[in-house]
Amino acid sequence: MLQIAFIRENQEKVIQALAKRNLDAKTVVEEVVELDERRRATQVELDNILAESNKLSKDIGEMMKAGEKAKAAILKEKTVLNKEKSKKLAEVAEAIAAELTEKLYTLPNLPADIVPEGKSADDNLNVFEAGEVPVLNEGAQPHWELVKKYDIIDFELGNKITGAGFPVYKGKGARLQRALINYFLDKNTAAGYNEVQVPHFVNEASAYGTGQLPDKEGQMYHDATDNLYLIPTAEVPVTNLFRDVLLTESELPILTTAYTPCFRREAGSYGAHVRGLNRLHQFDKVEIVRVEHPEKSYQALDGMVEHVKDILNELKLPYRILRLCGGDMGFTSALTYDFEVFSTAQDRWLEISSVSNFETFQANRLKLRFKDKDGKNQLAHTLNGSSLALPRVLAGILENYQTPEGIVIPEVLRPYCGFDIID
Structure with a gap:
């Protein structure tokens, strides 16, 4: 399977190399790159929410120690919402990753430079x-x-x-x-x-x-x-x-x-x-x-x-x-x-x-x-x-x-x- 980082950074090279196999891979390569961008953006959003949830948990603990139960209750409600968001984002990220993998499975290996041109x-x-x-x-x-x-x-x-x-x-x-x-x-x-x-x-x-x-x-x-x-x-x-x-x-x-x-x-x-x-x-x-x-x-x-x-x-x-x-x-x-x-x-x-x-x-x-x-x-x-x-x-x-x-x-x-x- 081709490495996604290589495809992302060398789109034209990949398309031209696969043309030597008589394969027009432009559409698939573009779809792979687009899915990878969505996957990474979703992961960033998920990581931010998880980081925020971790901070909220720490803040809640300090408020409870200080006896500020009312303020802690408000933050707890936010952590519940974050938990629901993170669960949905994790599911979306998993679905995108699975679709990306299936797309990558359709792409053959890149021919070495010395592979001759030809159809049969x-x-x-x-x-x-x-x-x-x-x-x-x-x-x-x-x-x-x-x-x-x-x-x-x-x-x-x-x-x-x-x-x-x-x-x-x-x-x-x-x-x-x-x-x-x-x-x-x-x-x-x-x-x-x-x-x-x-x-x-x-x-x-x-x-x-x-x-x-x-x-x-x-x-x-x-x-x-x-x-x-x-x-x-x-x-x-x-x-x-x-x-x-x-x-x-x-x-x-x-x-x-x-x-x-x-x-x-x-x-x-x-x-x-x-x-x-x-x-x-x-x-x-x-x-x-x-x-x-x-x-x-x-x-x-x-x-x-x-x-x-x-x-x-x-x-x-x-x-x-x-x-x-x-x-x-x-x-x-x-x-x-x-x-x-x-x-x-x-x-x-x-x-x-x-x-x-x-x-x-x-x-x-x-x-x-x-x-x-x-x-x-x-x-x-x-x-x-x-x-x-x-x-x-x-x-x-x-x-x-x-x-x-x-x-x-x-x-x-x-x-x-x-x-x-x-x-």
Whole structure:
């Protein structure tokens, strides 16, 4: 959530920055500023009445001691009126504050200066590309055919048990999935990330804290009885470990990693681009989350990008990195890099990771602060990245490593799998 003081002092800057997201925010920004002025004016009036009431109470006490009961009775009547006024003003101030918060929730994060202009994924900037695209044998197949051929993932069985988008992993497919999870976690912990296991449900406060609510309410599975949400990513529970926390500057940075299943209601349209593992309702992902000092968060973001690059280099998958344009960035992000693996069998790029800096946007919602060297409380910066999302990484491995003899396992994964080939 954007800070109200920043909006108040930088109205034009905010409007221009959000225009990079193709959002005309002028009206909302003006409404936010007007509500803030009303809130502050109401609070001043309330504070004055409370101060007057405190003085009256002191005066009444002195009059009673002096035996001036008649004068004290007059002041008591005034304190009763002040009490009624202060109660009404407190209710008005609370209502204005609630309306102001709802308005602030509608404003996305401001894009960083280096975010490119653009309206859609077509305008994203390719900033890096690595790896050789393999030459496949004639008759190479996409992964949804390969998994049937080798009986390692069963989409129909998952559909019977639950519905479309909930696959069943079998035999070497399940072992390869587990191998990837363990490999990703080992890479992350070796890089200094502390592994945690977190709940797969979160409450409403947690979903608001990281910005899933109200922006992505329709994309999450919701248990109405207990008002809990199945997590769309480990980012939500992991980042909320630090909600309402005041850190010391010496505790920064904090690096955390977690494996969780992820649940998303949005299914997309029909066609090859959403077939098989390309888009699921339930999938596995290993996440990295950082809490950083504001002066060091972009250096940390670069480090996260290099970390994911190292993993993909070890997997020997062809990939590219895109800097997302304003029109394609997530609601909470100030800057996002997407990683995409090239699927030779599908002849297309598959998104497999997003690495983002949220600056203070999440921290402001979370009330995640640290005490600086001068003893002042400052909002921390939060960052997160997929390291990595499994379905499309797995699809890339199955398709790019297929041979006439079977699917060869990347060398780095063989100690985790216990086998060299799926045949």
